[in-house]
Amino acid sequence: MRIEVTDDEAVHRLLNQFLxxxxxxxxxxxxxxxxxxxxxxxxxxxxxxxVQAAVDARASGxxxxxxxxxxxxxxxxxxxxxxxxxx
Numbered sequence: 001m002r003i004e005v006t007d008d009e010a011v012h013r014l015l016n017q018f019l020x021x022x023x024x025x026x027x028x029x030x031x032x033x034x035x036x037x038x039x040x041x042x043x044x045x046x047x048x049x050x051v052q053a054a055v056d057a058r059a060s061g062x063x064x065x066x067x068x069x070x071x072x073x074x075x076x077x078x079x080x081x082x083x084x085x086x087x
Contacts, residue, residue, distance in 0.1 A: 036050070060083075062079070
């Protein structure tokens, strides 16, 4: 399914609706709901994901070095710093 909206205000409203659903899903998984936020970007609204904070909520000793999203695929480069503890 593809949704294309060109009006920045409409995109912002749409993302706000998704944001509530995303935050509810995070909370249901025991994660902080503020891991995702909606900000104003230079080209319109931006959805920001705090990846290191998400990892920290589940494990210590894992440092996120890079995250990319390309073609619907998320790739992460991490460094494991012993001791690692899962939460």
